[in-house]
C-alpha cells in the first residue's frame with residue numbers, strides 16, 4: 001500500500017481548521033490572535049469564557065492567507081489512498097459564510113488557482129491512475145447528491161429534481177444510493193461539466209429570498225475501481241466530499257414554519273455526525289450511524305479502515321465569535 005501513511009495516534013480521523021480572510025471592504029480586527037501549526041488562539045469575550053483568550057489544537061490550522069494549493073497538498077495523501085482501495089470522507093463544516101464552499105468547490109469566479117478540493121482531488125486521481133496505467137486499470141465514476149430536510153435528491157439529473165432517493169447500505173454493487181446517477185469521468189473537463197450541473201440543480205431549489213444551498217448538505221461521491229493487470233484482482237475505493245449545511249444556530253423565537261423545520265433537520269444531522277465521529281475518535285463500541293440520513297449515507301466511509309478529514313471553517317469577525325467558539329468546540333470534540 002503506497003499511500004497508507006496517513007495515520008496518527010488518534011487513528012484515521014484528522015481535523016484541520018481554516019480561517020477565512022476578511023472580505024474586500026471589511027475593515028475590522030480579527031478574533032484570531034495567533035496561529036501556530038496546529039494551535040489557534042482566539043479572543044473570548046467575557047460572555048463566553050473567564051479567560052480573555054482560548055487556544056484550540058488540531059492536526060493543522062490554515063490561516064487566512066493559505067492558498068487553495070497549500071490546503072490541498074496536506075489533503076493529497078488521503079485522497080491518493082482511494083486508489084489503494086480505502087474509503088475516505090472529507091467534510092467542510094462551519095457557519096454560513098465561513099468558507100466551506102470555497103474550500104470544496106472554490107469561489108464563484110473560478111480559475112485554475114482557485115479550484116477547491118473537489119476538482120483537485122479528481123484531477124489528482126486522474127493523474128495517478130494514468131501513472132499506474134501499466135499495473136492497474138482504473139475506472140472512476142461520480143455521484144452527486146443533496147440532503148435537504150432529511151430527504152436525499154440526485155443533483156446530476158436534467159429533470160425530476162423532486163424524486164426522493166433511498167439510501168441502501170451494503171448493497172451488492174456497493175452504491176449506497178443505487179438510484180442516483182453514476183457518471184463515469186475520465187478528464188477534468190468532465191468533472192467541471194458535472195459540477196456545473198450539480199451547482200445549477202442546487203440553485204433550482206433556492207427560493208428568491210433564501211440561499212438553500214447553505215441549508216442542505218451536498219455530497220460528491222467518487223467511486224474508484226482498479227483492476228490489477230496481472231492478477232486480475234479488483235480494488236474498490238470511494239471518497240465522499242461533503243459540503244455541509246451551515247452550522248449556525250437559529251433563534252427559535254425568530255423563525256417559524258419551513259425555516260424552523262430546516263433548522264431542526266440541520267441541527268439533528270450535524271449532531272448525529274458529531275456523535276458518530278466522536279464515538280469513532282474515542283474508539284467506542286457503539287457508533288450511532290442510524291440517527292440521520294447523512295451518517296447513514298457515509299456509514300461505510302466512517303470508521304473501520306476508512307479515513308476521515310474534517311475541515312472546520314471559521315469567520316474572523318467579532319460578530320461571528322459565538323459561532324466561532326461553538327464551531328471550535330464541535331471540532332475539539334471530534335478530534
Ligand code: ADP
Nearest residue numbers: 020021095096097098099100101102103107108
Ligand atoms: P460557506 O460555503 O461556508 O457559506 P463561502 O465558501 O460561500 O462560505 O464563502 C463566503 C465568501 O467568502 C465567498 O464570497 C467566498 O468566495 C469568500 N471566501 C471564503 N473563503 C475564502 C478564502 N479562503 N479566501 C478568499 N475568499 C474566501
Ligand code: MG
Nearest residue numbers: 100101213214
Ligand atoms: Mg456554501
